[in-house]
Amino acid sequence: MSLQLKNVSFYYESGGERKQALRNLSLEIGSNELIGLVGQTGSGKSTLLQLLNGLERPWEGRVLLDGRDVAAKDFSRKELCGRVGLVFQYPEHQLFGATVVEDVQFGPRNLGWEPLEVELSAFQALKDVGIGEDLLDVSPLALSGGQKRRVALAGVLAMKPEYLILDEPMAGLDPAGRREVFQMLLKLHRERNMSILFVSHSMEDVAEYAERVIVMHQGKVVLDGAARQIFRFEKELEQIGLRVPQTARFMHRLRDDGFPLKEECITPQEAVECILRQRGKSVR
Amino acid sequence: MIRDITIGQYYSVDSTIHRLDPRVKILGTLAYMISLFTFRDFAGYAVAVLFFALVLALSKVPFSYAARGLKPIFILMAFTAFLNLFWTDGTVFFRVGALAVTWEGLYKMIYISLRLILLVLGSSLMTLTTTPNQLTDGLERIFGPLKVFRVPVHEMAMMMSIALRFIPILIEETNRIMKAQTARGADFESGNLLQRLRNMLPLLIPLFVSAIRRATDLALAMDARCYHGGAGRTKMYPLRYRVNDFVAYGCLVAYIVILRAVVWVCPW
Ligand SMILES: Nc1ncnc2c1ncn2[C@@H]1O[C@H](COP(=O)(O)OP(=O)(O)OP(=O)(O)O)[C@@H](O)[C@H]1O
Ligand SMILES: [Mg+2]
Numbered sequence: 085m086s087l088q089l090k091n092v093s094f095y096y097e098s099g100g101e102r103k104q105a106l107r108n109l110s111l112e113i114g115s116n117e118l119i120g121l122v123g124q125t126g127s128g129k130s131t132l133l134q135l136l137n138g139l140e141r142p143w144e145g146r147v148l149l150d151g152r153d154v155a156a157k158d159f160s161r162k163e164l165c166g167r168v169g170l171v172f173q174y175p176e177h178q179l180f181g182a183t184v185v186e187d188v189q190f191g192p193r194n195l196g197w198e199p200l201e202v203e204l205s206a207f208q209a210l211k212d213v214g215i216g217e218d219l220l221d222v223s224p225l226a227l228s229g230g231q232k233r234r235v236a237l238a239g240v241l242a243m244k245p246e247y248l249i250l251d252e253p254m255a256g257l258d259p260a261g262r263r264e265v266f267q268m269l270l271k272l273h274r275e276r277n278m279s280i281l282f283v284s285h286s287m288e289d290v291a292e293y294a295e296r297v298i299v300m301h302q303g304k305v306v307l308d309g310a311a312r313q314i315f316r317f318e319k320e321l322e323q324i325g326l327r328v329p330q331t332a333r334f335m336h337r338l339r340d341d342g343f344p345l346k347e348e349c350i351t352p353q354e355a356v357e358c359i360l361r362q363r364g365k366s367v368r
Numbered sequence: 369m370i371r372d373i374t375i376g377q378y379y380s381v382d383s384t385i386h387r388l389d390p391r392v393k394i395l396g397t398l399a400y401m402i403s404l405f406t407f408r409d410f411a412g413y414a415v416a417v418l419f420f421a422l423v424l425a426l427s428k429v430p431f432s433y434a435a436r437g438l439k440p441i442f443i444l445m446a447f448t449a450f451l452n453l454f455w456t457d458g459t460v461f462f463r464v465g466a467l468a469v470t471w472e473g474l475y476k477m478i479y480i481s482l483r484l485i486l487l488v489l490g491s492s493l494m495t496l497t498t499t500p501n502q503l504t505d506g507l508e509r510i511f512g513p514l515k516v517f518r519v520p521v522h523e524m525a526m527m528m529s530i531a532l533r534f535i536p537i538l539i540e541e542t543n544r545i546m547k548a549q550t551a552r553g554a555d556f557e558s559g560n561l562l563q564r565l566r567n568m569l570p571l572l573i574p575l576f577v578s579a580i581r582r583a584t585d586l587a588l589a590m591d592a593r594c595y596h597g598g599a600g601r602t603k604m605y606p607l608r609y610r611v612n613d614f615v616a617y618g619c620l621v622a623y624i625v626i627l628r629a630v631v632w633v634c635p636w
Contacts, residue, residue, distance in 0.1 A: 165550070177544075178545055178570075179574065180569065191553055225577065243553070
């Protein structure tokens with residue numbers, strides 16, 4: 085079970101000019117992973133996501149789902165967008181239904197499911213994102229920003245994807261909203277074994293939630309590994325316009341100063357425990 | 369997808385024509401277009417083509433670029449040419465089965481096609497050398513005197529420039545929403561006309577919502593900066609005629625005089 089990119093290149097053409105957005109990129113997403121994708125603006129993250137979901141076709145290379153080429157004739161687009169759910173940046177801008185439920189049902193209905201199945205999965209998805217029953221028959225335009233975001237997420241979740249791909253799902257949310265959305269994603273990941281890939285510009289969020297981190301630069305994957313490992317490369321990340329989480333930076337400075345730290349700590353919680361342990365104190 | 373549409377197809381180079389006051393170009397194009405309807409002689413066309421060639425050369429716009437404007441009207445042109453060629457009475461010149469081609473038909477076809485081509489080329493040369501903003505500025509000044517009759521000239525020009533400004537933004541928005549809905553399994557390509565129209569709803573509704581949201585934001589932002597219409601408002605770059613503009617008006621008059629003279633002297 086995996087979603088794979090093999091030697092993929094992609095170009096954008098505009099006004100007769102051709103611009104390379106992805107360069108011979110290979111990548112594998114297994115089942116039940118939780119991945120953070122980071123990279124400078126313009127490094128090709130959004131392009132990569134659109135390829136994974138079949139919205140764009142690679143110019144060179146292949147996209148494989150469970151080893152099958154998604155460009156093959158016997159692979160329908162519906163199957164792909166049902167199995168790989170893509171949530172765009174500011175997904176609330178795509179809401180159109182007269183009521184919240186109706187909007188969420190759009191996706192599963194497009195997949196050609198039975199009406200009963202459509203309804204059930206819509207209700208389940210709305211429950212998963214924490215939209216109460218009192219809001220089901222409200223116009224989505226009458227909701228608050230955070231609620232809209234969650235309804236839009238439910239619209240993709242209702243299609244029951246195995247892989248959930250999100251482009252900056254936290255953009256424009258307040259700290260409480262960010263935490264809520266992340267908790268929800270974590271829950272889906274743990275309880276439904278959903279494989280999740282999210283793009284984020286916040287290294288703190290990535291350190292806090294992602295198990296694996298993929299770093300992109302100029303259309304290539306330059307680093308790929310466990311979050312803890314990736315954030316050791318402070319210099320390398322800085323060279324490509326990124327930084328490590330504040331905590332990791334703080335711990336690196338401490339270590340450079342001779343403070344004996346063995347482990348790599350990337351979240352404040354870990355750092356506190358680590359320092360306390362070092363000083364012989366018990367961790368409360 | 370829709371990204372490829374270009375509106376206000378400005379060709380960005382620096383040339384004598386580009387630097388002219390937009391009023392000169394608007395009025396000049398109008399005069400040129402009217403002049404094309406005042407004769408049917410080939411001598412006249414020779415003058416009109418020559419004048420166009422001269423302006424084109426001065427504008428530094430490549431001919432192939434200017435000729436792109438002809439593409440959309442090609443079918444219309446072919447159709448009128450065809451009708452004129454076969455359905456004009458007169459002395460028969462040759463026959464293809466039941467269809468007869470007359471000398472008059474041939475003549476009519478050529479001059480009407482030429483007229484159409486020059487009309488399109490002339491107007492596209494104006495949009496190629498003038499930015500949409502300059503055009504609205506020019507129009508606002510030309511129609512300025514109508515303010516006396518309480519025609520909201522300034523407001524109309526403002527609306528036009530805002531509309532032009534929003535076109536590329538809305539095209540991008542359309543692309544984005546289209547992709548988002550496609551990712552949810554929407555299908556914009558198959559089905560009959562009615563189905564397709566219904567399938568457009570998930571695209572159109574968010575697009576309208578976003579357009580209205582943007583419009584409200586803009587209105588608020590303008591209000592917050594005390595915009596209150598045209599009264600007492602000055603421009604950062606007011607349009608002012610310079611020497612070149614008067615020379616251009618002179619050339620225009622010269623063109624019309626020469627055209628009339630040539631048409632009068634040569635009777636073909
Ligand atoms: N529709 C398009 N037409 C032309 N070029 C594009 C288009 N979309 C993206 N690009 C270019 O492709 C490159 C990769 O863009 P992409 O949107 O994938 O970057 P990104 O990593 O998602 O950036 P950000 O963090 O700002 O969202 C950029 O250089 C961008 O300018
Ligand atoms: Mg992006």
